[in-house]
Amino acid sequence: MxxxxxxxxxxxxxxxxxxxxxxxxxxxxxxxxxxxxxxxxxxxxxxxxxxxxxxxxxxxxxxxxxxxxxxxxxxxxxxxxxxxxxxxxxxxxxxxxxxxxxxxxxxxxxxxxxxxxxxxxxxxxxxxxxxxxxxxxxxxxxxxxxAARPPAPKSANPITRPVLEQMLASCDASLRGRRDRALLMLGWASGGRRRSEIAGLMRADVTLDDFQTDRLVWLQLVETKTTLKGKTPKLVLKGRAAAALVDWIAAAGIEDGPLFRPISRADRPLPRRLSPDGVAQIVKRRLTLAGLPADHASPHGLRSGFLTQAALDGAPIQAAMRLSLHRSLAQAQRYYDDVEITGNPATNLLD
Structure with a gap:
């Protein structure tokens, strides 16, 4: 139809x-x-x-x-x-x-x-x-x-920092490797972006004015699942993630149009945008190259991994939500609960 x-x-x-x-x-x-x-x-x-x-x-x-x-x-x-x-x-x-x-x-x-x-x-x-x-x-x-059933996780496992580092280590100096490194780091470090948000980014959504002085890159998403068009706050990339994105933009010569694009067999960027399914294929491939099963995590693992790592590092949930753009505190709290329960003194009553 x-x-x-x-x-x-x-x-x-x-x-x-x-x-x-x-x-x-x-x-x-x-x-x-x-x-x-x-x-x-x-x-x-x-x-x-x-x-x-x-x-x-x-x-x-x-x-x-x-x-x-x-x-x-x-x-x-x-x-x-x-x-x-x-x-x-x-x-x-x-x-x-x-x-x-x-x-x-x-x-x-x-x-x-x-x-x-x-x-x-x-x-x-x-x-x-x-x-x-x-x-x-x-x-x-x-x-x-x-028909009620326990909610299935959107990703089998969260992509926490150690897993992300394994995936990044598989990215070489080729254009494909630079793209994948920038995509993974942006998707994770900017708050755990959904694959549709990553694929939808345009070069015009990225501001590099503060990179040389402060190593900061600003992102302006048009809209997300939880924010209206034109109402999404600016997001920031720092340090390694910002540098990886700047490196990709310079290496691929991207001056306008889609930010992330397919790469040809000759290791050249194509003019069209990378699809959300393309983002999923990159995650799967990098997991495999990192020595992990391809189904270890889905693209949503970038999002769940960011929040899980924020909980592990003791970051306040409100600070993490400012980047993840979760609208529901209860939804974001689930990732923190999974981490914090192991530190609950009530779990040691028998010992």
Whole structure:
């Protein structure tokens, strides 16, 4: 399904075609790119499920019966259901289409996200969502509790300072090595940046004015998951991390455009930006070169590793959050709790 298939906002009847196009464009520009991609994926899945289950296209507004069937089909483990179960047959079609991995019950967060997208599509059309109906809302709450599971970490392990140093040691003087060194150090030392934030950085977002005098580099992210566009505070890189970034910019001759870019086989920077998946591949490759399993950590390990190391070094959590840009103290506190519990005197009661 094409991205343009995302439901357009409800429009006044007297609106001209030019104004209609401008308003639709405004919705797109005003929605984060990651959210748009999630909307597109969810709409493709929902539409395919409706076709497989009912043999018809999505309706606006959708009926409560369809919404309830969607909830029931995704709130149980179909691997133990009878093969002739309609939900199993629909799931098999989605698996064959590459839209579903298995018959296992999807994670509650996945179901919540798809329902949230479906509700958003209704809001765009100024329509009531069937998921607001009391009976369906109650069934959804029961499904969430029935499928509750411990939250899985976004990275198998945090990339703490010792692990990061091993990864950096694998970066040689080639352009690829300089890029990877700068990327890893920026991603870690600037507060644990998400891979989308690293990939989205432009040369114009980096200020080098204070590097020669104070060894400081300033970063200005346009937006993050927890900050609005234009509201993200400046972040700072110091010392080795700042020097690594300056070295990469000079070696690659980057004067404008994307900050981090793919490297050709001839060890030359390409003009396009590095993708978030490219950031993940760099982390995986450097872990392997450091003698660690490729799945030892994901790019989120840079973020969790920064906070874990801050806790290990005794940095105040408020100071760490000023760089990580965590909006929730409770969320950031989890990394500190994992470290501090080993120093809790109550753990020594038997000794």
């Amino acid at each position: 094409e991205p343009s298939a995302i439901p357009r906002p409800a429009l006044p009847a007297a609106l001209s075609q030019a104004d209609e196009a401008a308003l639709t464009d405004l919705y797109r520009r005003g929605t984060p790119a990651n959210t748009l991609r999630a909307y597109e994926r969810d709409l493709v899945y929902i539409a395919a499920w409706k076709t497989a289950a009912f043999g018809s296209a999505l309706a606006w507004p959708e009926s409560e019966a369809v919404a309830l069937r969607f909830l029931l089909d995704h709130a149980r483990d179909l691997a133990v259901a009878e093969p002739e179960d309609p939900a199993v047959q629909v799931a098999q079609r989605l698996i064959q289409a590459g839209l579903r991995r298995s018959l296992a019950c999807p994670a509650p967060a996945t179901l919540d996200r798809r329902i949230a997208s479906w509700r958003a599509f209704h809001r765009m059309r100024n329509l009531a969502s069937p998921f607001e109906a009391p009976g369906i809302a109650q069934a959804r709450a029961k499904a969430r509790r029935a």
